[in-house]
Amino acid sequence: MGAHRTGLRRFTPTVLRNSMTALAPHPLRAYVSAALFVLLVCLGLLVAPAGSAHAAENDVTWTVRTASNDFGAERTSYAYSVNPGGTLTDALVISNNGKTALDLGFYAADGYTTDSGQFDLIAGGEKSVGVGLWITGSRDRVTVKPGKSVKVPFTLTVPANASPGDYAGGLVTSLVQPDDEAGINVDRRLGIRIALRISGDLVPKVAIEDAQVNWNGGLNPLAAGDATMSYTIHNTGNAVVTAKQSAALTGPFGWFPASADAIEEAPQLLPGERWKVTVPFRGVAGAFSLSATATVTPVVIDASGSTTTLSPIVATVNGAAVPWMLLLIVVLLIAAVFAALYLRKRIRTQRQAREDARVQAAVEEALAQPKELASSDV
DSSP states (O other): OOOOOOOOOTTOSEEEEEEEEEOOOOHHHHHHHHHHHHHHHHHHOOOOOTTOOOEEETTEEEEEEEOOBTTBSSOSSEEEEEOTTOEEEEEEEEEEOSSSOEEEEEEEEEEEEOTTSOEEEOOTTSOOSSHHHHEEESOSEEEEOTTOEEEEEEEEEOOTTOOSEEEEEEEEEEEEEEETTTTEEEEEEEEEEEEEEEOSOOOOOEEEEEEEEEEEOOSOTTSOEEEEEEEEEEEOSSSOEEEEEEEEEEOGGGOSOEEOOOOOOEEEEOTTOEEEEEEEEEEEOOOEEEEEEEEEEEEEEOTTSOEEEOOOEEEEEEEEEOOHHHHHHHHHHHHHHHHHHHHHHHHHHHHHHHHHHHHHHHHHHHHHHHHHHHHHHO
16 A cells, blocks of 8 residues: 555544536636636645534534544544454444535545655545445435534444454545536545554564665765665554654765754554655765665554554665766866877977988988099099
8 A cells, every 4th residue: 555645634533625526528617627626625625623523615514523432432533453353333423513404425435644644535436445345334325404413323344354453544424515606516525534453463564665875966076965865664564653764874984974854754654555755965075985874763653642662774775976077077187188298299209200300311411421522533
């Protein structure tokens, strides 16, 4: 399960998300609908105070909360520990604070961690494989009169072959209303998170994957560059974990050490989820070789919210830090020196050749003079 959607903040028990579907095929209306979609999504991702959630527009307001029963009173979310094959029954309370009756959809959905580190639920219509599949509501639609509250029972049935570990999902109430002017349907969703732990061997485990380090020296041959280390935290166990992180970087033989700024703690990751981390380093010398080390300390979170810190995991990766601009300048200087030496040698050779030719001409001229004198005597 990967973190791949945007959504709601992870530590709040309530969720609220708006979604829209187009009603008219006219191109102009489609463009307007798209613009309104983006605007409403940006404005609609609201988080209500813990324990209740609100969605209001055009005098339509309702809240949801956990029912008070043997599981507790004034709970901010649902948290269960169940054996494989176990069953339990609980309830959600919906209150209509508006002036008109509400006809709400009611369903359960699996949860996931978004790319922004927030907890969200999959959209209605998407297939659940865990909590959302194992919960059955007493009804799939609920009518709530103005000023009234309705308790909606639901049953959680864990399959006998379910694997031990942590699961997450939520209960959702949904109100779909058409917006004739915009030509869209607005779906307001309101719900509460469910944390489920299936008993058995709990094996919290985290791996650091795809670690790499890159260096960029820029165009200034005398300035230090920037380096970036990236890696992925993969929850390979069966428990919900978060992780504390730190990173360090050195040049060859431990020279030119550099430390990163404090790195934010990873969000809560469900079993199987991944979280990509990018760590910048400033003022890193181009020492031709870099060694970057990431230290990740997993923290296990149980259903009550208490944490347990595990042994740190360390991953080291090497990379190149070649100052290409400086290297180019050095190569050009060396080439210039060799060119100067070559030209100097060539000039000397040519000068020596001219001198040798002059001497040879003088010798030949000297050898030719006695013959001329002998011819004159005869």
